[in-house]
Amino acid sequence: MSGATSDYTIAPDGSFTAPLELFYPYKRTVGPTLSRFLTGLRDQRVEGTRGKDGRVHVPPAEFDPVTGEPMTEWAEVGSQGSVVSWSWQPSPVDGNVLQHPFAWALIRLDGADTALLHGVDAGRSDAMTTGMRVRARWAEERTGSITDIACFEPVTSTAVVARGGS
Amino acid sequence: MSEDVLRIRTPIGIHYRYSAGPNASSHLRGLMEGKFIGKRCPSCTLVYMPPRSTCAKCGVLLGEDVEVGPKGTITTFCIVNVAFLGQTIKIPYVAATILIDGADLGMQHLIQECETSDVRMGMRVEPVWKPREEWQPSLANITHFRPTGEPDADFDSFSGQL
Numbered sequence: 403m404s405g406a407t408s409d410y411t412i413a414p415d416g417s418f419t420a421p422l423e424l425f426y427p428y429k430r431t432v433g434p435t436l437s438r439f440l441t442g443l444r445d446q447r448v449e450g451t452r453g454k455d456g457r458v459h460v461p462p463a464e465f466d467p468v469t470g471e472p473m474t475e476w477a478e479v480g481s482q483g484s485v486v487s488w489s490w491q492p493s494p495v496d497g498n499v500l501q502h503p504f505a506w507a508l509i510r511l512d513g514a515d516t517a518l519l520h521g522v523d524a525g526r527s528d529a530m531t532t533g534m535r536v537r538a539r540w541a542e543e544r545t546g547s548i549t550d551i552a553c554f555e556p557v558t559s560t561a562v563v564a565r566g567g568s
Numbered sequence: 569m570s571e572d573v574l575r576i577r578t579p580i581g582i583h584y585r586y587s588a589g590p591n592a593s594s595h596l597r598g599l600m601e602g603k604f605i606g607k608r609c610p611s612c613t614l615v616y617m618p619p620r621s622t623c624a625k626c627g628v629l630l631g632e633d634v635e636v637g638p639k640g641t642i643t644t645f646c647i648v649n650v651a652f653l654g655q656t657i658k659i660p661y662v663a664a665t666i667l668i669d670g671a672d673l674g675m676q677h678l679i680q681e682c683e684t685s686d687v688r689m690g691m692r693v694e695p696v697w698k699p700r701e702e703w704q705p706s707l708a709n710i711t712h713f714r715p716t717g718e719p720d721a722d723f724d725s726f727s728g729q730l
Binding site: 408412415417419420423425428432438441496546 | 573580592594
C-alpha cells in the first residue's frame with residue numbers, strides 16, 4: 403500500500419484528500435491443465451479439454467463438470483469463433499485488454515462447446531452483434547498468458563466493412 | 569522451444585483518492601502546524617486524539633477542537649524483535665500506545681532514543697518532529713517519541729486505558 407501524502411489536496415469542506423494505492427503483486431502457479439493451455443497460447447495454438455460427454459471446454463476445465471473426473475483428453479480448436487454474448491465497455495480502466503472503447507464478449511471458438519471471455523476491438527458498439535464472427539488478434543510478444551491473445555476482432559467481410567465504416 | 573508455462577503474474581491494484589473527512593482533517597491541519605488537535609465529545613466530554621467523526625460511547629458527533637499534548641505517557645508497548653516484509657525500522661524497536669496529555673484515547677507510535685529494556689508502562693515521552701520544511705498533513709511528521717526524563721506517571725492516571 404502506498405500513496406504520496408505530499409500530493410494532498412483540500413476539498414471545499416476542508417477535508418484533506420490524498421492518493422492511496424492498494425496493490426498486490428501476485429504470482430501464482432497454474433497447475434498442469436492451465437499450463438498446457440497457456441503454453442499453447444504462447445505458440446498461437448488454442449486447446450481445450452474434452453469431457454466424457456464429448457464437449458470441448460475452452461478455456462479448459464480441470465475437472466469434468468458432469469462426472470467430476472480429471473480431464474485428460476485435449477482438443478485443438480480454432481482461433482476464430484462466434485460471439486455468444488457481449489457488453490460494451492465505453493470507458494476502459496487500467497489493465498483492460500484495450501485502452502479504447504471495446505466489447506467484453508463471451509466467444510465460442512470453432513470446435514469448442516463453451517465460451518471464453520475476452521475483449522473485441524469492434525470500434526463502436528453498433529458493430530457488435532450476438533452471433534458475429536470474430537478472430538484472435540495475437541500479441542506480438544507472447545509470454546504464456548491469456549493476453550497472448552491481445553483481443554478479438556471482427557472477421558471483416560465486405561458487408562461488415564460497409565456497415566461499420568462510417 | 570522454451571519451457572512450459574508453470575506460473576503467471578497476476579498483479580492487481582486499485583487507485584483510490586482517500587478523503588480524511590472534516591474531523592480527521594482538523595487533526596491533520598494541526599500536524600502541519602506542529603500541534604496535536606483532538607476533538608471532544610459534547611456528551612461524555614472524552615477527548616479523541618486522533619479524532620473520529622462520532623463518539624464510540626455516545627454515538628453523537630464530536631464537537632470542539634481541543635489542542636492536547638505534546639507530551640504523553642506510555643500505557644502499553646511491544647518490543648518488536650522479528651523482521652517482517654516491508655519493515656523500515658531497525659529491530660529491536662518499541663511500538664507503544666501513548667496517551668497524549670489531555671486526550672482520553674491512546675495512539676500508536678514509535679519509541680526511540682533509549683534502550684528497549686528501559687521502556688516501561690507509565691514512562692513519560694515527547695514527540696520528535698521532522699524538520700519543519702518536511703511537514704505534511706501526516707502523523708509521519710513525528711519520527712518517533714523519546715523519554716522526557718520526567719518521573720513516571722501514576723499507574724492510576726492511565727489504568728483506565730488498559
